[in-house]
Amino acid sequence: MAGWRFWIDRGGTFTDVVGRSPAGDLVVHKVLSRGQLRAAMARLIAMLVLGAGVVALDAAPAAAQPVSATRERVAVLGTGRVGAALGPRLAALGHPVIYGSREPQRADVQALVARSGSGASAAPIAEAVSRADWVLIASPWTATESTLRAVDLADKLVIDPTNALRFVPASGYMEMAVETSAAEHIRELAPRARLVKAFNTIGAHVMADPTAAGGPVTVPLAGDDVAAKLRVGALVRELGFEAQDLGPLRHARQLEGMALLYMVPLLKGPRSDVFEYHLRRGTAPVRSQGVRPAE
Numbered sequence: 413m414a415g416w417r418f419w420i421d422r423g424g425t426f427t428d429v430v431g432r433s434p435a436g437d438l439v440v441h442k443v444l445s446r447g448q449l450r451a452a453m454a455r456l457i458a459m460l461v462l463g464a465g466v467v468a469l470d471a472a473p474a475a476a477q478p479v480s481a482t483r484e485r486v487a488v489l490g491t492g493r494v495g496a497a498l499g500p501r502l503a504a505l506g507h508p509v510i511y512g513s514r515e516p517q518r519a520d521v522q523a524l525v526a527r528s529g530s531g532a533s534a535a536p537i538a539e540a541v542s543r544a545d546w547v548l549i550a551s552p553w554t555a556t557e558s559t560l561r562a563v564d565l566a567d568k569l570v571i572d573p574t575n576a577l578r579f580v581p582a583s584g585y586m587e588m589a590v591e592t593s594a595a596e597h598i599r600e601l602a603p604r605a606r607l608v609k610a611f612n613t614i615g616a617h618v619m620a621d622p623t624a625a626g627g628p629v630t631v632p633l634a635g636d637d638v639a640a641k642l643r644v645g646a647l648v649r650e651l652g653f654e655a656q657d658l659g660p661l662r663h664a665r666q667l668e669g670m671a672l673l674y675m676v677p678l679l680k681g682p683r684s685d686v687f688e689y690h691l692r693r694g695t696a697p698v699r700s701q702g703v704r705p706a707e
Contacts, residue, residue, distance in 0.1 A: 416431055417431070418430065418431050419431075419638055419639035419642060420639070430639055430642045430643065430646075483505065483506040483507040483508065484507060484544075484545040484546045484569075485507065485508045485509075485510060485543060485544045485545050485546070486502050486507045486508070486509050486510070486544055486545070486546045486547070486548055487510045487511075487512050487540040487541050487543065487544035487546070487547045487548070488502070488509055488510070488511050488512065488540075488548045488550050489512040489537055489540065489541070489547060489548065489549050489550055489551050489559055489563075490512070490513075490549070490550030490551035490552070490555075490559075491511050491513055491520065491521050491524050491534075491550070492550065492551070492552065493616035494548075494550040494573055494611075494616055494619065495511065495524070495548070495550035496524055496616075496620075497616040497617070497619035497620035498548060498550065498573075498611070498619050498620075498651075499511060499524065499528055499532070499548075499550070500524070500527050500528045500529075500620075501619075501620065501651055502548075503528040503529045503531060503532050504529070505647075505650055505651075506531075507531075507546075508531045508532070508533075509528050509531065509532045509533075510532070510533050510534070510535055510540040510543055510544055511524060511525060511528075511532070511533070511534040511535075511540065512534075512535060512536070512537035512538075512539075512540030512541060513534055513535075513536070513537065513540075514536070514537065516534035516535050516536060517534075521534050522534065537559060537562060537563060538562055538563050538564075541563040541564065541565065541568070542563075542564070544568065545568070545569065546568065546569045546570070546571065547565060547568050547569070547570045547571070547605075548570075548571045548573070549570065549571065549572050549573065549574055549598070550573070551574075552574075553574050553575060553576050553577065553589065553594060556574055556594070556598070557597070557601065560598060560601045560602055561601060565602035565604070565605035566602070566604035566605065567604060567605075567606065568605055568606065569605075569606045569608070569640050569643060569644070570598070570602065570605040570606060570607045570608070571608055571610050571611065571644055572594065572595050572598055572607060572608065572609050572610070572612070572664075573609075573610060573611035573612045574594045574595075574598070574612065575594060575612050575668050575671040575672070576588060576589040576590040576593065576594035576597065576668060577589055577668070577671065577672055577675070579679075584679060584680065585675075585676065585679060585680075586672050586675045586679070587672070588668065588669075588672065592662075592665060593609075593662075593664040593665040593667075593668050594612075594664070594668060595607060595609045595634065595661055595664035595668075596661060596662065596664060596665075599661060606635075606637045606639075606640040607635060607636075607637070607640075607661060608633060608634070608635040608637070608640050608641050608644040609632075609633065609634040609635060609661060609663075609664040609667055610631055610632075610633050610644050610648060611631055611648075612664075612667055612668060612670075612671050613631070613632060613667060613670045613671050613674060613689050614629060614631065614653075614674075614688060614689070615674075615686075615688075618688055622651070622652035622653055623652075625688040627688075627690065628653075628654055628690050629653050629654065629688045629689065629690055630653065630654045630655070630656050630689050630690050630691040631648045631653045631654065631655050631656070632656050632658045632667050632670070632689070632691070633645055633648070633655055633656065633657050633658060634658050634659055634660060634661050634662075634663040634664045634667055635660070635661050636660050636661050641657060645657065654690070654691070656691050670689065674687070674689070
C-alpha cells in the first residue's frame with residue numbers, strides 16, 4: 413500500500429475519520445460535525461500522516477479542544493445466545509447498549525441488562541433502534557424479517573450475524589433457506605441501512621470469550637459501504653478477533669455457506685471435531701501481484 417487512505421463518515425453530532433496506514437493499520441477518530449469541519453479534518457489527517465500523535469479536535473479555528481471519546485449507542489435486537497454473548501462485551505467496551513425486545517421487562521431480559529452494566533437498558537424494538545447509532549441483529553433468522561419490517565434502519569450502521577439456514581430432518585444437515593443470502597434479504601428490507609455482514613461464522617460461546625477457541629479466530633466481513641466495514645473491522649479487533657474484508661455484500665452468500673459447514677460437526681459429531689475459522693495471511697509468493705483472470 414503506497415500511502416494513507418481515508419474515509420469520512422459524517423453524523424449529526426460527530427464525524428468519524430477512518431484512516432488506513434501504509435502498513436494496513438486502522439485508526440478511527442472523531443471530530444465535531446459542527447463549525448469548520450473541513451479544517452478540523454485537515455489538521456487531524458495531517459497529524460496522522462506526519463506521525464505527530466493523534467487527538468480528536470474540535471473544529472474551532474482559534475483553539476482546538478479535545479472531544480470526549482463518546483462511544484456509539486448500540487441496539488442489540490434480540491436477547492438470545494448472540495445478544496447475550498456480544499451485548500455485555502460491547503457494554504464492556506463503553507458502548508451504551510439498548511436491548512430491543514418484545515418484552516423488555518421480562519426477567520431474563522432485565523438480568524441481561526444488569527449483567528451489561530449501568531449504561532445498559534432494554535426497550536421495545538422500535539424504540540431501541542430509534543435511540544441507537546448502530547444496530548446488531550441478534551434475532552433468530554425466522555424472526556428477523558418481522559423484526560426489521562417494524563423498524564427504520566435508514567442511515568444506521570447495521571451488523572448482520574444471521575444465517576438463513578434450516579434443518580433438514582431427512583439428511584440431518586442444514587441447508588440454505590433463501591436463494592441469495594440473509595444479508596441480501598436484509599438489504600431488500602432496509603435499503604438505506606449501512607449493512608455489514610460479520611460474526612456469522614463463529615459460535616456464541618466464542619463470541620462471548622474468544623479464548624474459548626484455543627487460538628486466533630477470524631471474523632470475515634462483507635459489505636458495500638467501505639467506511640462502515642472499516643468501523644466494524646475495528647470493533648472486531650477490539651473484541652479480540654482478527655478481521656478479514658472479503659468484499660461486497662453479495663459475498664455473504666459464501667460466508668453463510670461457511671456457517672453451514674461450521675454446523676456439520678455440531679450436528680453429526682463428534683464434538684471434538686468442532687472448529688473455528690482462522691484465515692492465515694501472508695501466504696502469497698513475494699512477487700505476486702494478485703491473481704488475474706485467464707485470457
